[in-house]
Amino acid sequence: MSIHDSAPIPAQAGIGLRSHHFREILDAPPPVAWMETHPENYFGAGGAPLHILERIRSRYPLSFHGVGLSLGSTDPIDRAHLCKLNVLIDRFEPAFVSEHLSWSSVGGHFLNELLPLPYSEESLDHVCARIDQVQTILKRPLLIENITRYLTWRDSTIPEGTFMAEAARRTGCGILLDLNNAYVNAVNFHLDPIEFLEMIPAEAVQEIHLAGFDRFGRMLIDTHGQPVYPEVWGLYQWAIHHFGPRPTLIEWDTNLPPLSVLVEQATQADAILGGCHASAL
Amino acid sequence: MPRLCELQQAFAKAIVEGKSHAAAETMAEDGRSLRSLALYRRLIRNNFVQVLTITYPVLHRLVGPRYFDVLARGYLKRYPSMSGDLFSYGRHLSVMLFELQVPPLLVELARLEWVCHEVHHAADPPPLSQGRLQAIASADPAQVTFRLQAASRLLSFSFPVHRVWLALQPEAPADEVVELPLPEQETGVVVTRGDGKIQVTPLARTDYLLLEAMSCGADAASVERMAIESEPEFDFARFLATVLSLRIITGFSVTETL
Numbered sequence: 383m384s385i386h387d388s389a390p391i392p393a394q395a396g397i398g399l400r401s402h403h404f405r406e407i408l409d410a411p412p413p414v415a416w417m418e419t420h421p422e423n424y425f426g427a428g429g430a431p432l433h434i435l436e437r438i439r440s441r442y443p444l445s446f447h448g449v450g451l452s453l454g455s456t457d458p459i460d461r462a463h464l465c466k467l468n469v470l471i472d473r474f475e476p477a478f479v480s481e482h483l484s485w486s487s488v489g490g491h492f493l494n495e496l497l498p499l500p501y502s503e504e505s506l507d508h509v510c511a512r513i514d515q516v517q518t519i520l521k522r523p524l525l526i527e528n529i530t531r532y533l534t535w536r537d538s539t540i541p542e543g544t545f546m547a548e549a550a551r552r553t554g555c556g557i558l559l560d561l562n563n564a565y566v567n568a569v570n571f572h573l574d575p576i577e578f579l580e581m582i583p584a585e586a587v588q589e590i591h592l593a594g595f596d597r598f599g600r601m602l603i604d605t606h607g608q609p610v611y612p613e614v615w616g617l618y619q620w621a622i623h624h625f626g627p628r629p630t631l632i633e634w635d636t637n638l639p640p641l642s643v644l645v646e647q648a649t650q651a652d653a654i655l656g657g658c659h660a661s662a663l
Numbered sequence: 664m665p666r667l668c669e670l671q672q673a674f675a676k677a678i679v680e681g682k683s684h685a686a687a688e689t690m691a692e693d694g695r696s697l698r699s700l701a702l703y704r705r706l707i708r709n710n711f712v713q714v715l716t717i718t719y720p721v722l723h724r725l726v727g728p729r730y731f732d733v734l735a736r737g738y739l740k741r742y743p744s745m746s747g748d749l750f751s752y753g754r755h756l757s758v759m760l761f762e763l764q765v766p767p768l769l770v771e772l773a774r775l776e777w778v779c780h781e782v783h784h785a786a787d788p789p790p791l792s793q794g795r796l797q798a799i800a801s802a803d804p805a806q807v808t809f810r811l812q813a814a815s816r817l818l819s820f821s822f823p824v825h826r827v828w829l830a831l832q833p834e835a836p837a838d839e840v841v842e843l844p845l846p847e848q849e850t851g852v853v854v855t856r857g858d859g860k861i862q863v864t865p866l867a868r869t870d871y872l873l874l875e876a877m878s879c880g881a882d883a884a885s886v887e888r889m890a891i892e893s894e895p896e897f898d899f900a901r902f903l904a905t906v907l908s909l910r911i912i913t914g915f916s917v918t919e920t921l
Contacts, residue, residue: 422748426784428814430859450747456668463747488671492744493678494714494752495707497671500689504667533699534691537666601702 391416391443391477391589393627393655395648397641398447398634404434406641411441414648416477418445418631425466435474445478445589445631446471447558451516452492453526454485454499454509464519471520478589478629480525480558481516483509483546500535501545506552513553525588526550527558528578530566530604542567543581556588559625561617562610562633566595566602575617584625592618592651593633607637610647618651622658630655678704679743711739711752718753719776721831722769734760750784753777771824775854778816779861782854788812788913795915796907802917804883810914811878814856819871823850825863851875855909864909869893870902874911882918 394415399407401423406412417438424431438444451463471479484496499505517524528546540548550557559582561575568575592615594608610618610632622628632647670689677686683700690696712735716723723731734756742755757773799807811817829835851871855862866874869890876886890897906912 422750425748425750428787429782429784429856431784433859450749452747456671460747466748485671486747488668488675490745491675491679492747493675493707494710494744494747494749495703497674497703500667500670502667508667532702533696534693535670536689536691537670538691598702603702603706 498531500537
């Protein structure tokens with residue numbers, strides 16, 4: 383039994399929780415509406431990480447953003463992984479549980495990277511069956527996130543946005559819209575990110591991610607190691623006006639800056655969300 | 664076999680074995696398939712190197728990033744990841760280093776760091792109540808056995824590895840010189856967790872032997888006898904008080920007399 387209030391996450395900005403910032407957060411809890419973390423970092427049996435998450439959870443609504451489920455793999459679903467996730471869900475009562483629309487394992491071997499699925503009918507049937515399975519085991523809806531990809535499969539016959547919309551329609555799962563990923567894919571493959579976003583049904587979008595990327599030659603790489611770029615802020619403004627205000631996360635995983643930088647970025651997102659709230663009045 | 668499964672197998676083969684042909688055939692003909700595979704190969708390799716660097720920070724500092732990178736790549740080839748979470752990834756690094764016949768100090772340092780990693784995430788010990796302690800005090804020592812907690816581990820090394828480990832902690836002075844005694848000197852340590860921080864405490868030889876016997880299920884009377892045989896002046900009460908205060912022991916069992 384959990385002691386936490388499982389209130390929903392408000393349509394405000396939150397930040398990604400990283401161990402690098404634990405001390406700072408505990409000493410002076412930052413003015414953000416919520417936090418998100420990778421549940422796999424808390425799969426241990428005990429110790430400081432779980433105690434710290436407990437303390438942080440007592441102050442902030444929390445969201446779990448999985449990276450290790452390998453949702454699109456053709457291997458059997460990893461029930462041990464889901465069991466550990468369920469234990470954490472019972473203990474911390476996150477408002478959202480999300481995973482990437484990707485695969486990372488085959489034949490029992492894990493590459494531990496978010497790899498793209500071909501957007502085909504076969505993949506759609508497969509991933510919908512897996513989402514159903516996960517939602518049944520977790521007894522709650524999952525959010526699926528669009529990923530960055532650095533290749534295009536020959537078998538991809540369905541636009542990514544349509545693929546995600548159809549997965550949400552068939553399974554009842556929600557969508558976590560990563561605008562940085564949408565932008566990076568659009569630049570790398572000469573696509574229109576708005577075209578992608580327009581395929582996504584507004585009612586399915588439960589959360590938005592913002593992050594920074596790095597440039598390697600002509601490619602953009604989704605490193606989560608930079609501030610949100612102006613182009614992605616622009617996309618965010620468009621998305622908030624199109625979909626309406628949504629809980630928005632500032633993700634930062636590499637090249638971590640002081641916590642205050644993440645808070646500044648969250649404040650910037652809140653200003654855009656606030657502008658949308660105001661114009662709706 | 665469904666095409667999706669074939670595609671995933673071909674991709675994994677291209678990443679792990681470098682055999683890109685089959686995977687490239689499943690990718691769009693946009694002239695960038697081989698570059699894309701090379702990019703994924705680099706991203707995946709960097710992820711694993713990063714995981715090992717986090718788990719083995721002292722070894723990383725000792726050998727430097729270039730040599731560590733070579734070791735990490737070798738590890739990835741020998742021990743592919745078998746799980747979506749990376750808690751267990753890196754478990755066999757000391758075995759690989761032993762097989763590679765690197766200097767034994769590196770093997771033992773890797774062994775110590777893996778245990779530190781396990782202790783950091785081990786189950787929290789249950790509280791040991793005063794009442795329980797009093798019940799034990801009145802029991803026959805020959806019927807009392809001890810339980811060491813999951814977050815406390817005993818290790819024995821051929822080198823005083825803990826000194827290297829301490830000297831290479833981030834907060835240690837950068838220019839400290841650690842002199843290791845030669846010939847090799849066997850050292851026992853206990854790895855514990857206090858206030859969220861890992862502590863590696865060297866043990867006197869008798870202390871180590873007694874804790875080892877306790878962890879193997881020796882009863883209190885036998886352990887005390889061992890102590891006296893090892894050091895006639897040994898203060899067994901002080902020893903027990905110390906291991907309790909460090910929370911190395913988290914439980915007792917008393918065998919009922921039939």
